[in-house]
Amino acid sequence: MLKFEIEKKLENCEARTGLLSVNGRTVQTPCFFPVGTQGTVKGMTPDELSSQKVQGMLCNLYHLYLRPGIETVEAAGGLHKFINWDGFIITDSGGFQVYSLKSLRKIEPEGVHFASHLDGSSHLFTPERVIEMQTRLGSDVAMVLDECVEYPSTFAYAESSMRLTLDWAKRSAESPERVASAVFGIAQGATFPELRRECARELAAMDFDGHAIGGLAVGEDKRTMFEMLDESISELPIEKPRYMMGVGFPIDIARAVRRGVDIFDCVMPTRNARNGTLFVDDGKLIIKNAKYATDMRPIEETCDCYTCRNFSRAYLRHLLISGELLSPMLNTIHNIRYYMRLMSRVREAIRDGQYLELLAELEAKLLKEKDIV
Amino acid sequence: MLKFEIEKKLENCEARTGLLSVNGRTVQTPCFFPVGTQGTVKGMTPDELSSQKVQGMLCNLYHLYLRPGIETVEAAGGLHKFINWDGFIITDSGGFQVYSLKSLRKIEPEGVHFASHLDGSSHLFTPERVIEMQTRLGSDVAMVLDECVEYPSTFAYAESSMRLTLDWAKRSAESPERVASAVFGIAQGATFPELRRECARELAAMDFDGHAIGGLAVGEDKRTMFEMLDESISELPIEKPRYMMGVGFPIDIARAVRRGVDIFDCVMPTRNARNGTLFVDDGKLIIKNAKYATDMRPIEETCDCYTCRNFSRAYLRHLLISGELLSPMLNTIHNIRYYMRLMSRVREAIRDGQYLELLAELEAKLLKEKDIV
Numbered sequence: 001m002l003k004f005e006i007e008k009k010l011e012n013c014e015a016r017t018g019l020l021s022v023n024g025r026t027v028q029t030p031c032f033f034p035v036g037t038q039g040t041v042k043g044m045t046p047d048e049l050s051s052q053k054v055q056g057m058l059c060n061l062y063h064l065y066l067r068p069g070i071e072t073v074e075a076a077g078g079l080h081k082f083i084n085w086d087g088f089i090i091t092d093s094g095g096f097q098v099y100s101l102k103s104l105r106k107i108e109p110e111g112v113h114f115a116s117h118l119d120g121s122s123h124l125f126t127p128e129r130v131i132e133m134q135t136r137l138g139s140d141v142a143m144v145l146d147e148c149v150e151y152p153s154t155f156a157y158a159e160s161s162m163r164l165t166l167d168w169a170k171r172s173a174e175s176p177e178r179v180a181s182a183v184f185g186i187a188q189g190a191t192f193p194e195l196r197r198e199c200a201r202e203l204a205a206m207d208f209d210g211h212a213i214g215g216l217a218v219g220e221d222k223r224t225m226f227e228m229l230d231e232s233i234s235e236l237p238i239e240k241p242r243y244m245m246g247v248g249f250p251i252d253i254a255r256a257v258r259r260g261v262d263i264f265d266c267v268m269p270t271r272n273a274r275n276g277t278l279f280v281d282d283g284k285l286i287i288k289n290a291k292y293a294t295d296m297r298p299i300e301e302t303c304d305c306y307t308c309r310n311f312s313r314a315y316l317r318h319l320l321i322s323g324e325l326l327s328p329m330l331n332t333i334h335n336i337r338y339y340m341r342l343m344s345r346v347r348e349a350i351r352d353g354q355y356l357e358l359l360a361e362l363e364a365k366l367l368k369e370k371d372i373v
Numbered sequence: 374m375l376k377f378e379i380e381k382k383l384e385n386c387e388a389r390t391g392l393l394s395v396n397g398r399t400v401q402t403p404c405f406f407p408v409g410t411q412g413t414v415k416g417m418t419p420d421e422l423s424s425q426k427v428q429g430m431l432c433n434l435y436h437l438y439l440r441p442g443i444e445t446v447e448a449a450g451g452l453h454k455f456i457n458w459d460g461f462i463i464t465d466s467g468g469f470q471v472y473s474l475k476s477l478r479k480i481e482p483e484g485v486h487f488a489s490h491l492d493g494s495s496h497l498f499t500p501e502r503v504i505e506m507q508t509r510l511g512s513d514v515a516m517v518l519d520e521c522v523e524y525p526s527t528f529a530y531a532e533s534s535m536r537l538t539l540d541w542a543k544r545s546a547e548s549p550e551r552v553a554s555a556v557f558g559i560a561q562g563a564t565f566p567e568l569r570r571e572c573a574r575e576l577a578a579m580d581f582d583g584h585a586i587g588g589l590a591v592g593e594d595k596r597t598m599f600e601m602l603d604e605s606i607s608e609l610p611i612e613k614p615r616y617m618m619g620v621g622f623p624i625d626i627a628r629a630v631r632r633g634v635d636i637f638d639c640v641m642p643t644r645n646a647r648n649g650t651l652f653v654d655d656g657k658l659i660i661k662n663a664k665y666a667t668d669m670r671p672i673e674e675t676c677d678c679y680t681c682r683n684f685s686r687a688y689l690r691h692l693l694i695s696g697e698l699l700s701p702m703l704n705t706i707h708n709i710r711y712y713m714r715l716m717s718r719v720r721e722a723i724r725d726g727q728y729l730e731l732l733a734e735l736e737a738k739l740l741k742e743k744d745i746v
Contacts, residue, residue: 038691038692038695038697039688039691040692040697040698040699042697042698042699043698043699043702044699045679045699045702045703046683047679063695067691067694067695068666068687068690068691071667072666072667072687072691075667075669075687076669076685076687076688082685082687082688083688084683084684084688293441293445294444294445294448296448296449306418306420310419310457311457312449312455314441314445314448314449314455315412315449315455315456315457317441318411318412318440318441318445319411319413321440322411322436322440324411324413324415325413325415325416325698325701325702326413326415326416326417326418328698329416329418329698329702330418
């Protein structure tokens with residue numbers, strides 16, 4: 001069973017620190033999980049993840065179901081053993097892939113019919129089946145099947161989609177497989193405040209182990225994103241963990257923490273690393289830029305990561321331009337460590353009662369005009 | 374100054390163990406150096422190289438000269454600092470690239486005119502200049518400029534090319550830059566025994582710190598390769614280190630050690646790793662094969678590498694098929710470790726006076742009919 005213990009809750013905002021435990025694994029919240037869609041965080045070994053103090057990762061049922069297949073992972077003794085990672089694993093249900101596949105899927109009350117992006121073969125995911133399969137994978141937290149609505153959408157579509165998501169959530173919550181693993185519901189509702197509130201309220205009544213807020217950061221402006229987050233959170237129970245899916249920029253994470261979010265995941269640190277965009281204290285560093293060609297400083301003087309302790313910007317630029325494998329490897333280590341250091345500062349500031357001060361400092365450094373909310 | 378101390382020389386064959394020292398760095402021979410053309414062994418951090426007991430690597434002047442440029446490496450304090458690797462570094466002179474470029478180069482007595490494969494710009498490498506540039510890089514061993522002749526070639530072309538290579542070698546040996554670093558001459562002579570002997574004999578008279586045997590493993594059959602190796606070695610002084618460039622297969626390395634070769638380099642372990650060909654005790658394992666889809670054993674039960682200690686064939690196959698970065702990373706660790714374990718067994722067998730027994734064992738396991746010499 002999942003246990004969530006709130007250590008410290010601030011008075012002047014909704015930020016809190018906590019300990020999330022399940023299957024003998026405990027993570028400190030607020031936390032950020034890198035994405036390991038196919039059972040690997042791109043460019044890092046599990047040992048390196050641990051060295052950078054990564055507590056957990058997000059894997060994807062959709063991808064692992066298609067390849068290598070649930071049976072193979074089961075035969076290995078579960079996903080943790082298969083990928084040799086004893087940290088926390090959340091698996092996404094495939095809801096977001098349903099959204100991404102577009103022409104390859106058909107959503108019906110029963111579930112989602114879709115064609116594999118690998119070989120075109122036909123498959124059906126039902127709410128019950130995705131919980132069962134995530135349980136077989138041995139996920140620490142399974143996500144319910146949901147529909148992530150495109151932005152923009154009409155009220156009518158968003159409403160009927162939200163009701164379908166709620167129906168699926170109910171079926172998931174009542175599924176006999178439910179007992180075997182921790183399950184989070186996913187609050188949808190597109191960009192409509194009343195739908196956001198209704199969906200979150202109904203989910204809250206279903207007694208999930210935690211709640212995700214989904215369908216955000218899909219193209220809407222930042223003001224809308226945070227308004228919708230606020231609407232969803234306003235109906236979610238304070239004592240259960242909250243997970244904002246697919247977010248995101250460091251400053252957006254920091255602003256969502258203020259609103260009471262506990263868990264984040266995003267491809268941003270790993271994907272940006274691969275194209276040479278490195279996170280630093282005051283924003284981003286594009287390592288490809290010619291000005292770094294003879295710059296012998298580390299990415300960031302104050303960073304304690306393997307990359308910053310051992311390599312110069314000039315070398316990292318050389319690796320990127322030369323198309324060397326070591327380029328995404330070293331860049332990923334730095335970006336992941338940046339996110340881990342950020343979350344560590346966030347937790348510390350909450351414990352010290354100084355979170356709004358930290359947020360103001362981060363906003364001063366990182367907020368670009370277009371992001372201001 | 375380079376120092377080469379022969380520890381043990383066998384009576385029943387030419388195999389020997391030794392200690393090669395220069396710039397405060399010492400390697401045990403016979404040794405195999407992975408290739409790090411552009412200043413990185415593809416897919417491995419310097420820390421991982423050290424963990425796998427890699428003693429040195431081969432970098433390439435041609436590539437580093439074009440990108441990032443000698444000045445940049447100098448500004449970093451030399452190649453070891455630039456790439457954060459304190460192991461041994463041999464730099465190749467560009468001779469092999471001259472051979473590879475074909476239409477982009479023109480060989481003249483002065484040196485090689487060539488067009489950059491990156492941007493088509495014109496450049497000239499002279500024997501003196503390549504020694505000077507390798508010294509500026511801070512290589513532990515610099516290689517002379519040579520011409521590696523295509524296979525097959527006419528006697529007339531091979532002879533005139535060999536004389537040019539000897540002329541260049543003489544200019545390199547007499548270069549004022551010579552004093553600053555250890556320099557190896559390169560014995561050429563294509564597939565003509567008398568040219569092989571003459572070239573090696575003339576080189577031996579020039580007092581280089583060591584000798585490479587070049588122009589082999591370029592398409593000739595194995596019997597010819599070893600005959601030419603024997604011809605070259607027959608004229609080289611026993612007390613200086615011998616380096617067989619670009620070789621190769623584990624069994625070929627073992628057979629060349631018997632003939633008295635001390636140093637090897639090849640892209641084989643790293644390149645094969647990237648396409649999923651893994652070296653094992655009795656040959657190769659093609660990890661993509663369907664039979665490994667649910668095989669939960671490591672690549673090799675007896676291997677002590679990070680990959681074998683932590684991951685199954687099924688997972689490694691999944692990573693390769695999924696196009697994940699972790700695939701070349703984990704495969705490379707294994708293949709490099711395989712080569713390091715091989716060289717360690719080779720050295721131990723020589724010290725124990727059991728080298729021919731080891732070679733017979735390796736030949737029984739690894740020799741395919743077409744390879745028999």
